[in-house]
Amino acid sequence: MASGTALIYDEEMTTHKLLWSDPVCDIEVPERLSSSYDQLKRYHLVERCVHVPAREASQEEILLVHSSEHLEVAKSTQTMNEEELKKVSGNYDAFFFHPNTYCCARLAVGATLELVDAVMSGKVRNGMALVRPPGHHSQRNAANGFCLFNNVAIAAEYAKLKYGLQRILIVDWDVHHGQGTQYIFEEDPSVLYFSWHRYEHQEFWPSLKESDYDAVGLGKGKGFNINLPWNKVGMGNSDYLAAFFHVLLPMAFEFDPELVIVSSGYDSGIGDPEGQMNATPEVFAHLTHFVMQLANGKLCVILEGGYHLKSLSESVCMTVRTLLGDPVPQITGEMAPCLSAVESIQNVRAAHKSYWKWLMYEDTSFLQNLSTKSLLLKKANPNPSTEHESKITNNDETVKVERFLELHMKNILFPVPPIKTATTDSRGSVHLLPVPVHFVKEIDKTEIKALVSGFYADIVKEDKNLLSLGSILAILDKILKKEVCNGIAESPTCSVSVAVALRHSVRFGFQRVLCIFVGDMEIIPNTEDGKILMIHICEKEQSGKTRSKHYISLNWKEDAEGNDFFPAVLGFILPVAYSYQPNLTVIAVGPNRSLGISGISLLFSLLQGLAESRILAVIKDTEINVMQSVAKALVGASAPQFGVYVPPTQEKVNKIKILRDQFQQEWKMLQCSVKDGI
Numbered sequence: 001m002a003s004g005t006a007l008i009y010d011e012e013m014t015t016h017k018l019l020w021s022d023p024v025c026d027i028e029v030p031e032r033l034s035s036s037y038d039q040l041k042r043y044h045l046v047e048r049c050v051h052v053p054a055r056e057a058s059q060e061e062i063l064l065v066h067s068s069e070h071l072e073v074a075k076s077t078q079t080m081n082e083e084e085l086k087k088v089s090g091n092y093d094a095f096f097f098h099p100n101t102y103c104c105a106r107l108a109v110g111a112t113l114e115l116v117d118a119v120m121s122g123k124v125r126n127g128m129a130l131v132r133p134p135g136h137h138s139q140r141n142a143a144n145g146f147c148l149f150n151n152v153a154i155a156a157e158y159a160k161l162k163y164g165l166q167r168i169l170i171v172d173w174d175v176h177h178g179q180g181t182q183y184i185f186e187e188d189p190s191v192l193y194f195s196w197h198r199y200e201h202q203e204f205w206p207s208l209k210e211s212d213y214d215a216v217g218l219g220k221g222k223g224f225n226i227n228l229p230w231n232k233v234g235m236g237n238s239d240y241l242a243a244f245f246h247v248l249l250p251m252a253f254e255f256d257p258e259l260v261i262v263s264s265g266y267d268s269g270i271g272d273p274e275g276q277m278n279a280t281p282e283v284f285a286h287l288t289h290f291v292m293q294l295a296n297g298k299l300c301v302i303l304e305g306g307y308h309l310k311s312l313s314e315s316v317c318m319t320v321r322t323l324l325g326d327p328v329p330q331i332t333g334e335m336a337p338c339l340s341a342v343e344s345i346q347n348v349r350a351a352h353k354s355y356w357k358w359l360m361y362e363d364t365s366f367l368q369n370l371s372t373k374s375l376l377l378k379k380a381n382p383n384p385s386t387e388h389e390s391k392i393t394n395n396d397e398t399v400k401v402e403r404f405l406e407l408h409m410k411n412i413l414f415p416v417p418p419i420k421t422a423t424t425d426s427r428g429s430v431h432l433l434p435v436p437v438h439f440v441k442e443i444d445k446t447e448i449k450a451l452v453s454g455f456y457a458d459i460v461k462e463d464k465n466l467l468s469l470g471s472i473l474a475i476l477d478k479i480l481k482k483e484v485c486n487g488i489a490e491s492p493t494c495s496v497s498v499a500v501a502l503r504h505s506v507r508f509g510f511q512r513v514l515c516i517f518v519g520d521m522e523i524i525p526n527t528e529d530g531k532i533l534m535i536h537i538c539e540k541e542q543s544g545k546t547r548s549k550h551y552i553s554l555n556w557k558e559d560a561e562g563n564d565f566f567p568a569v570l571g572f573i574l575p576v577a578y579s580y581q582p583n584l585t586v587i588a589v590g591p592n593r594s595l596g597i598s599g600i601s602l603l604f605s606l607l608q609g610l611a612e613s614r615i616l617a618v619i620k621d622t623e624i625n626v627m628q629s630v631a632k633a634l635v636g637a638s639a640p641q642f643g644v645y646v647p648p649t650q651e652k653v654n655k656i657k658i659l660r661d662q663f664q665q666e667w668k669m670l671q672c673s674v675k676d677g678i
């Protein structure tokens, strides 16, 4: 399996610059690239990447997307003087030429294509290209919005041609709508284009009707263009994550791309003068972590916008460290999407209902009045104040953002633990793990006996568990001390081991422990004090135990043919888990598990975004192949296989809907539709 992360940067691309005064374009400065690269060096991230050199794209490559007229205009600018440059720039909306622009734009395209080759050839697993000028606004015959050639669109056409790909996902998290990319692929079902963007009911640039949620694609491309408009500024981490859980990720997993390309603009981050949004740099680590789970990890991240130099460079670092497999930093802020975000999410889901299996049973009865409702909303407050009081409102607040980011980032980028995954060699079977793990010495028996007879006597009745408890406590110890990121322990009786592990974790200071138990669970730990949130995935209804905010039983039997667990993980488990914000995650697989291996590895892979990727896995000792696939997911040895995508049955969709309705007031990340009577 490919491993390693490519980084492509060429300082030649800093020579494109504005030669006259133009308040619209003067934010797109060369320092965007150099300060990002410098920050990557400061965090010692450059040296951990595979350096791939940029190259100039050929004319044929540019003609994959652009007209020869467009190419000729661009080429002709190399020898122009300032007056001529200014004149030709005036033909476009928000673009400027410099004598070096053509060369820089060819390097931007060439760098992007080199990254595609490095990933598709298996030289690396993923990578990032720091390029300018950006690309996603440029169109077949026009430059636009600081973009001359559409780097990402050319890369997608190039990948289809050279590698015969039939399904490419483009994720555009830049705060502007990549209308250029939309126009290029809107009739093409082989390229799924997702973009969120500041829209404010068509007030915000480029102010196009076709940027709204009902632009779903044309002809054969219907359903393959997804626009999520933000109708207010001040959107934050929870709004972005909700958009991934309830819109992008279900589409992406059903689409099952062979390659993912990100139009990675950071003007959607806090402090940016264009976006006016509030999402903090670590949200980009989470977004990157999620898209890394697709296409067997084949991911190309291409820089688009981002105009606040400090916010931009921190967010670039968050992206690269996640591509390298580092632990995903904890998200900050209240975990609840705002009303306007939920409305947009609901609208785009409704608009796509007839094109996607996962939306087949979506209830769109609200539609007839909602769209008018949003217009009513707009009339109700003509000058929409932001839903979130946007902390940073104008440029002289920039100093505040600098300060905020200084403080904020310091306690986030902790050193990466040398070892990712620990286990104990209590039994021969663990030696069979397919990946290098770190063996920890068990705590010896006498110590265990003392411990157990003290704090856990009411749970541990038989000696046969002592060995397994020893290994669990030894691994927990390493995780608590941040010496390892995660660990695997095997156990003859999982519910005893889990009960001890949970009580031990809380005793040692974890305030919120998320436990996902798959299979039969004899002992149900006490969840009354809220320090434990238990999600029990089992085949049949649990008698007796009443459901509470901190004890949720999800009855699920995985479909025999393949993996139909995606809606449960994306639409329910992740939103609840992110609402809870655990600082440790325990995932146990006990006897009579009702999930297949692919469902279980989906859980392990996606839950690594929580608790700074701290996970303790407790696996029934007879489940050797579960242990093997869990080890792979935890070490990050290879992008996990999630099995054949099986769309959920109506019965299963309803099951999740009922749970969502029941818990969405407590766990607000579950919200994806505006209840009647706003």
Ligand SMILES: CC(O)(O)NCCCCNCCCN
Pocket (backbone or CB within 6 Å): 024, 094, 134, 135, 136, 137, 145, 146, 147, 174, 175, 176, 205, 265, 267, 304, 305, 306
């Ligand atoms: C790559 C990118 O998406 O960041 N380009 C943003 C271009 C913004 C243009 N603003 C024009 C405003 C005119 N009133």
Ligand SMILES: [Zn+2]
Pocket (backbone or CB within 6 Å): 174, 175, 176, 265, 267, 274, 304, 305, 306
């Ligand atoms: Zn942008």
